[in-house]
Amino acid sequence: MSDEKSKLLQMVRDGKISVEEGAELLDAMDEPGTKPSGAEKELKDRFLRVHVDSAEAKVNVNIPLSLLKVASRLGNMIAGLIPGEARREMAGRGLDLSKIDFEELMNLINQGLEDGKLVDVDIEDPVKGRIRVEIYVE
Numbered sequence: 001m002s003d004e005k006s007k008l009l010q011m012v013r014d015g016k017i018s019v020e021e022g023a024e025l026l027d028a029m030d031e032p033g034t035k036p037s038g039a040e041k042e043l044k045d046r047f048l049r050v051h052v053d054s055a056e057a058k059v060n061v062n063i064p065l066s067l068l069k070v071a072s073r074l075g076n077m078i079a080g081l082i083p084g085e086a087r088r089e090m091a092g093r094g095l096d097l098s099k100i101d102f103e104e105l106m107n108l109i110n111q112g113l114e115d116g117k118l119v120d121v122d123i124e125d126p127v128k129g130r131i132r133v134e135i136y137v138e
Contacts, residue, residue: 046137065106
């Protein structure tokens with residue numbers, strides 16, 4: 001079994017994605033044209049990481065960059081895990097995670113986007129406390 005499929009199954013086991021989402025991603029991985037090319041194989045040890053830390057939710061989503069093309073289907077799911085106040089604050093700053101173009105992100109990464117933070121939002125809400133959202137490539 002490939003390393004990517006093992007990581008995907010681990011995400012299902014950890015409850016980070018549903019069984020249905022995992023099955024969709026496995027199917028997409030088996031479709032022609034979704035196998036990693038030589039350039040993409042270099043990405044196998046890098047991840048797109050989404051971390052949310054608040055009183056309402058603690059979320060850690062780690063998507064191997066080699067799966068990012070098929071993981072674009074998870075964009076709305078990831079956005080739904082972020083507490084409403086943080087989503088509103090991010091939207092106020094012009095960031096809507098559900099509108100991230102993962103294919104364009106892959107193009108940027110393939111063109112040499114350095115590892116590091118892409119998004120860093122830290123909100124102190126008087127009612128809900130601190131909300132922190134980080135998205136980065138590592």
